[in-house]
Amino acid sequence: MNKQIIFNLPVRDLSKSKAFFAALGFGFNPAMSSDSAAFMNIVDGSIHAMLMTEDFFASLTSKPVVRALEANEVIICLSCESAQEVDSLIARARAAGARIPHPPEDHGFMYDQGFEDPDGHLWNLVWVADNA
Incomplete structure (x- = not known):
């Protein structure tokens, strides 16, 4: 497998975030997505983002989730x-x-x-x- 960059971003409304990024031309991999996360292709084969609901993102860390609108x-x-x-x-x-x-x-x-x-x-x- 080629090296890839996959970064995780917490989002408040997964559907709204998917619609926003789809409008920019980014695609999604349904096989790597769920009701709480969407695997977004930014540069096919090398750069991706996992958009995660805030609750799901928070379940992966013991630190507080930064709200990007505030910090x-x-x-x-x-x-x-x-x-x-x-x-x-x-x-x-x-x-x-x-x-x-x-x-x-x-x-x-x-x-x-x-x-x-x-x-x-x-x-x-x-x-x-x-x-x-």
Whole structure:
């Protein structure tokens, strides 16, 4: 098996989160999903997220679950093929109900912008020039 990244995110409403990320073009693996978790494909074969209901997520740890709308523990950063892909994903995220915390930043060799999903998790989309 190839190495993969699979990160787990607690969500308040699994159906709403699945609909949000489906609007961004991410797919789900029903064989790896249940009523309390959904296995989301971000980059087929290598990067995935397990969206988990807060109760299920909490059952896996003895620590309190951070509510991303109130505090931040991580910013998930995804690379894009172009600045246009960044803009396209941001537009789809906005249309699906995301909060856009800042305008795009264009540094010439790098272009980025982020969004906050319905649960408050921060996602940053970045394009970096090949020669950077």
